[in-house]
Amino acid sequence: MKTTRLMTIALCAAACTAATVTAAEKGDDLISSATPAATIADPVNPKPGMVFKGYNIKGVRGMFELASQLEESPAVKTTVAKGEKFSFDEFGRDVRIVQGVWEGFVKCKRSANCTVLIQQVILGSHGPGYALFINGKRFIGGSGQQSRTINLKAGFNHIKLVVRENSVSISLKATESTRAPKPLTPKDMFYDDKPDEGDVF
Numbered sequence: 001m002k003t004t005r006l007m008t009i010a011l012c013a014a015a016c017t018a019a020t021v022t023a024a025e026k027g028d029d030l031i032s033s034a035t036p037a038a039t040i041a042d043p044v045n046p047k048p049g050m051v052f053k054g055y056n057i058k059g060v061r062g063m064f065e066l067a068s069q070l071e072e073s074p075a076v077k078t079t080v081a082k083g084e085k086f087s088f089d090e091f092g093r094d095v096r097i098v099q100g101v102w103e104g105f106v107k108c109k110r111s112a113n114c115t116v117l118i119q120q121v122i123l124g125s126h127g128p129g130y131a132l133f134i135n136g137k138r139f140i141g142g143s144g145q146q147s148r149t150i151n152l153k154a155g156f157n158h159i160k161l162v163v164r165e166n167s168v169s170i171s172l173k174a175t176e177s178t179r180a181p182k183p184l185t186p187k188d189m190f191y192d193d194k195p196d197e198g199d200v201f
Helices: 003-026 063-071
Strands: 046-048 050-055 077-081 099-108 112-120 129-134 137-142 145-152 155-164 168-174 182-184 190-192
Touching: 050 190, 063 099, 063 129, 063 137, 063 155, 112 129, 112 137, 137 145, 155 168
Parallel strands: none
Antiparallel strands: 046 190, 050 077, 050 099, 099 155, 099 190, 112 145, 112 168, 129 137, 129 155, 168 182
């Protein structure tokens, strides 16, 4: 095999590898992962509201990276949220809470392609942001205003929202509908009210 041909093949292989790494680093949704998203079971004992956990973690910039780190960190506060918005103010604006995670289920009457709009007002120069997971998969991450379409199944769909700094609002509508989007808030959601084993001492 000629040297030129060998060099061409080597360059092509290097370019393909670089492109794959770049796409993976960016979290490109077009590339299917070898590890599928975890299946999340429907709630056994659904009650109104969402489980809220408040954190105070320093130095993490990316929202999906932050979401992973929070899973391994102890929460400053854990409670059930039943408010009309995704806001830290519902909890008395505890100064220790810089990040919050709301987790629960939205119950859909039917399966449909839905448009999700998420908005966060950016106040000051801190690092606000959010990451929204639906049915165990990354859906939207960033800050400001974004919208995307997803297929929601009939019955329970798992929602996890990670927020840094400022409150977030979410609205939802069937993509083909001409009606205005409906706000999605903790009071419209459900959490799995599992048995609480109580005190440890």
